[in-house]
Amino acid sequence: MSPPARILVYGVYGAGKSTLAARLADRLGLPWYPVDDLLWQPGWVEVPVPQQRSRIEAICRRDRWILDGAYHGWRDVPLARADLVVGLDYPRWLSFWRLLRRTLRRLSSGEEICNGNRESLGSVLSRDSVLAWHVTAFGRARRRMRAWQADPSGPPVLLFRSPAALDRWLADLPR
Template sequence: MQRIVVYGVTGAGKSTLAAAIGARTGLPYHPVDDLTWEPGWVEVPVAVQRERIAAVCAGDRWVIDSAYQSWIDIASARADLIVGLDLPRWRCLARLLRRTLSRVVTRAPICNGNTESLREVFTRDSIVLQQFRSYPRKKARMRAWVTDPSMPPVVLLRTPAAVRDWLATM
């Protein structure tokens, strides 16, 4: 497997797993948020996102840590494998809250130098609300991919232990 998409809901651990796959296999890891957000939390226009993702996916070796609906067709057409993190909502939400609060306190820069703030947690664009809105759709999408012959092979991992065990086989 030389081209891998790690997919899941917000807070599932996509970036962590994609980075670990890259480190374990030597595949270049491309954090998708760096391709889709500019400084100041300016969202990159979809057409530019598609160009950036197409450039990454044109390569022979890569790992990406998500697949947005607006360009999943590009990534899935080139992927050798999709790893779906099909974890329970409570676990993803707990991870998301812990990660977000840690970033708020430490002001750790993410995706092109952006930082998270407590104020943003309580807006209608909140990453926490995004998790609630997207969870059912992303779960259903992952599960449908398993039986879709037009998709590359899909591995669904449902527990942290399953993630660790699968990663050990890489």
């Protein structure tokens, strides 16, 4: 069996989607398109959803790609073309802890996230905080991944419930 050429990495905020996408891109020699770069302009201005969809459609028409997320206005596009969906279905406490640790690191370092955007204390404490998004989106993301896995008409879905299980799978991937 040949390795997949079109991969959607999915999970809740903080699960490790971008980290996994980078690892897969390196391991499989596939181009990775970080979704945050496609969705956010400088100053945390959201790209209009029709333009997001157009950008994702252009990527998904290609023969080889990795995306590290899928959102409401265009989720159907990568699902229709993916050879594989890798779902990070970790426990809530683990993904929240990872998100909190990453957020604190980014606050202290000033690390750029995408297109010049950085986290700030104000953004972390706001109602639109990525931490609040995690709390409200966790259950939906989990139900969505599990429904995709149960749907025989969609692409194959591998759900990983722990980082150790993911690491075992990655170790077995062809180089």
